[in-house]
Amino acid sequence: MASKPLEGITVLALEQAVAAPYCSSRLADAGARVIKIERAEGDFARGYDSAVHGESSYFVWINRGKESIALDLRSEEDRAQLSALVASADVFIQNLAPGATTRLGFGSATLREQHPRLITCDISGYGESGPLHELKAYDLLVQAESGLVAVSGAPGPWGRIGVSICDITAGMNALIGIQQALIQRERTGRGSGVKVSLFDSAAELMTVPYLQARYGAGAPDRVGLKHPSIAPYGAFTCSDGRELVLSIQNEREWASFCERVLLRPDVASDVRFASNTVRTSNRADLESLIRDVFAGLTYAQAVDRLTEAQTAYGAINSVHDLIQHPQLRTRPMNVRGLVAQVPATPYATEWDDSVFVQAPGIDEHGDALRREFEVVSGASI
Known part of the structure; x- marks a missing residue:
């Protein structure tokens, strides 16, 4: 098998839910070492359901191939441990509540001052400025706020898009930004900051309706399984x-x-x-x-x-039709000692693994990581 393009890159992901884990899982697929920082109770996406042999479908999907360490960042000792991890990282990703990492002493600008080659990626709901930047943001809320639901589905009651499209798109945009920043670092020797928001990601998806409404005859109506401007x-x-x-x-x-x-x-x-x-x-x-x-x-x-x-x-297929679809590519993955078939990556490369590496348990690699990234006595953030 060919070597992977991100082998030798270490990614530290202070992450939860969907957007940041989506991004870091794709970096892991490309060969990066991804160390996931969790609370003691774990990423709350672990509890979204228990559909896959007792594990959350969300967590299995976007946490494959990572290492997990549980840290309590209210603890000085664990903040020092995070500092030791950051010192060896190439990329630091976080999607905590607005301002949370800065209050903890791990704001992206500060980290890049301390570690000039570090690439930081902050994923937020509404960005870091503006009147709504502190508003909590989850996928459905952003679907509504951005106007996505206003152009989706059929006339009648509002309906959500059936997958976490704002989270996924933000994760993809974060992935694009980080990959560009890695290329830029090869040229300049310096890291840089990437900032992604769910709202910006959704607004970019809305470009055509936006332009039609602002400069044309108006935004498209909700027309169900029709196209608003093409017929038949x-x-x-x-x-x-x-x-x-x-x-x-x-x-x-x-x-x-x-x-x-x-x-x-x-x-x-x-x-x-x-x-x-x-x-x-x-x-x-x-x-x-x-x-x-x-x-x-x-x-x-x-x-x-x-x-x-x-x-x-x-x-027009059901989800069960998709499971049986002749074009569906899947890849096996170990989940609690059993095999689950998971949709393959939507791109095929020379370095694809034949099997997805399983998602980690909470703090599964904590002891090993603490030994590897030993905190220097008296170290401070």
């Missing part, structure tokens, strides 16, 4: 009750769809449907026509026609 692009039901989503992206695809799926080549030049703009304006008539055709086709027949026309489509 949505869900249709076949005669056997199975549903699929199809998408037309350009006029060549539209002409082929009309000829080979609808068996109505004349529809392509109908003035109501002759361009995406007018198709979107006449969506009700367009979708009524398509529904009538699909109502006379089984799912298999519809797929045959869509394939012949080279029209993009996808089945």
